[in-house]
Amino acid sequence: MRILYDVTMPIHEGMMVYKNKAEKRPAFATTADFPTHGVHETKVHLDVHTGTHIDAPLHMLPGGATIDQLDVRRLVRPVRVLDLTDVQDAIHADDLVRFDPQPDDFLLLKTRNSFAEAFDFEFVYVAEDAARLLAERRVAGVGVDGLGIERGQPGHPTHKTLFQAGVVIVEGVWLREVPAGSYWMIALPLPLVGADASPARILLAEA
DSSP, rough: OEEEEOOHHHOOTSSOGGGOGGGSSSSSEEOOOOHHHHOOOEEEEEETSSEEEEGGGGSSSSTOGGGGSGGGGGGGGEEEEETTTTSSEEOHHHHTTTTTTTOOEEEEEEEEGOOOOSSOOOOOOEEEHHHHHHHHHHHEEEEEEESSSSOOOOOOOOHHHHHHTTTTEEEEOOOOOOOOOEEEEEEEEEEOOTSSSEEEEEEEEEE
């Protein structure tokens, strides 16, 4: 049997959220219980960028495509996990050239972020020059193990460069236990009509 990795962050009220912002924390409320209703039901208040999620172009591009317009066939496919745990700050083009990205590659970037126990305001991110390289190489998608693909870049050039090139962006992929190598990925966002992102369950199977 193939080894299967679940690289999805569990969603709970005390989970890691971007910049520890209170408004990004999920909230759960019991709306029915057994003593009163004979069943148990729960209501969830959830930011669409919570935990492991997939961004849609609308997140950064006015008039951009929404998450329900993303063809999920683009997310059930081969991927490569790249070991970038030696990078301490930003992933630059020179860090990626050694892996020789090819057209239609879907790359998951494993960094020290996967080992963080709490939100790190100095998390490893993808710099603009790296985004340009990925766009020029015509990769299909890129996933990162931080809750954001960029950090403090005015104008969000990494997101925009990738979206304008048609590159799928996945954030919050938990790669701590996943060795570098080739895998088969199943990454399914919810079809939230008109939304700019969606949480996703992401599984990796050995290729």
